[in-house]
Amino acid sequence: MNISISKATKTRIHEVDYTKLTFGRDFSDHMLVAEYTNGEWQDPKIVPFGPFEISPSMTAIHHGQSIFEGMKAFKSPEGNPLLFRPYENYKRMNLSAARMCMPAIPENIFMDGIKALVHLDSNWIPTEEGKSLYIRPVYFSFDTVIGVKPAENYRLMVFTSPCSAYYAEPLNVKIERHYSRAAQGGVGFAKAAGNYGGAMLPTKLANQEGFHQILWTDAAHHEYIEESGSMNVMFVIDDTLVTPALSDSKLAGVTRESIIYIARMWGMKVEERQISVTELVEAARNGSLKEAFGTGTAANLAHIAKIGFEEELFTLPDLPSHSFINRISTYMMDLKTGKIKDAFGWVVNVN
Numbered sequence: 001m002n003i004s005i006s007k008a009t010k011t012r013i014h015e016v017d018y019t020k021l022t023f024g025r026d027f028s029d030h031m032l033v034a035e036y037t038n039g040e041w042q043d044p045k046i047v048p049f050g051p052f053e054i055s056p057s058m059t060a061i062h063h064g065q066s067i068f069e070g071m072k073a074f075k076s077p078e079g080n081p082l083l084f085r086p087y088e089n090y091k092r093m094n095l096s097a098a099r100m101c102m103p104a105i106p107e108n109i110f111m112d113g114i115k116a117l118v119h120l121d122s123n124w125i126p127t128e129e130g131k132s133l134y135i136r137p138v139y140f141s142f143d144t145v146i147g148v149k150p151a152e153n154y155r156l157m158v159f160t161s162p163c164s165a166y167y168a169e170p171l172n173v174k175i176e177r178h179y180s181r182a183a184q185g186g187v188g189f190a191k192a193a194g195n196y197g198g199a200m201l202p203t204k205l206a207n208q209e210g211f212h213q214i215l216w217t218d219a220a221h222h223e224y225i226e227e228s229g230s231m232n233v234m235f236v237i238d239d240t241l242v243t244p245a246l247s248d249s250k251l252a253g254v255t256r257e258s259i260i261y262i263a264r265m266w267g268m269k270v271e272e273r274q275i276s277v278t279e280l281v282e283a284a285r286n287g288s289l290k291e292a293f294g295t296g297t298a299a300n301l302a303h304i305a306k307i308g309f310e311e312e313l314f315t316l317p318d319l320p321s322h323s324f325i326n327r328i329s330t331y332m333m334d335l336k337t338g339k340i341k342d343a344f345g346w347v348v349n350v351n
């Protein structure tokens, strides 16, 4: 793969306070850019991170042919940059692209491009526990003719951002029974930009009621739990790990799938099935709901401490040290940072 590299004249890393990292605010020196024009992909380039010019008639900002991904790079104890299951993000990006009627991205542009970018900016990867280099591929239409039709020109950009975990404290979530995130037959399974725009008002209203996030329910009846914000959700009910089964209205999380795999390997009973609001509320009421958490690349594993339903607020039991969430959080982080052996072939060494 021919990737041209034009290096930044000087690094900006010294402008970033690594002791005060948040999420999505600081950006590394370089970005990857690949264009689709004249019916084919052009060779990708790595260039200094920075703004680019767009026309007011650029179609992505009108009609939303825009999708993205999120993954993270970590440093192993030996100092090697590691990616966690990047091929899963590649596959999901093309699933999203197909649903949004966008050309598939060739594997070597995505995979080799990201490896080259992370390799070049590897000194931006934080080494402190809980911090990482977030990688954001974003792919959008670039036509300047604003008819509502699939575009002919597209652009893939990938940039990276040193960050800490998305949530700093245990979450209070609200079971949402009015607004919907995604409907059957829609684009909920795609990482489409508009899914996130549509979630902003309901999330803001929930924030105003004191909740961090929403627990979405199905659009048809608001009866079954779907997912939460930018996370899938899991519950430990009695001794069983229960999580909503995938469908076309939920994003198939890489973290979700990894946790299910490991939990089954540990001999835990795992159920991927419909979870009704009634079942969840009853389990919270009678104490059989032991743990609840969100799973995602940005959020890692986000402990849910309280669940709001109509006028009630359920406080979940304190977590014992051997709780599933504590064990799986440690295991996943050790795996991603190369502290334990990768028995699954999930970790990719960029060097």
Ligand SMILES: Cc1ncc(COP(=O)(O)O)c(C=O)c1O
Residues within 6 Å of the ligand: 070, 227, 228, 229, 230, 231, 232, 251, 252, 253, 254, 255, 256, 295, 296, 297, 298
């Ligand atoms: C809506 C939504 N659900 C779930 C997830 C979790 O997916 P993953 O574990 O692949 O990050 C994300 C984050 O990408 C998301 O945006």
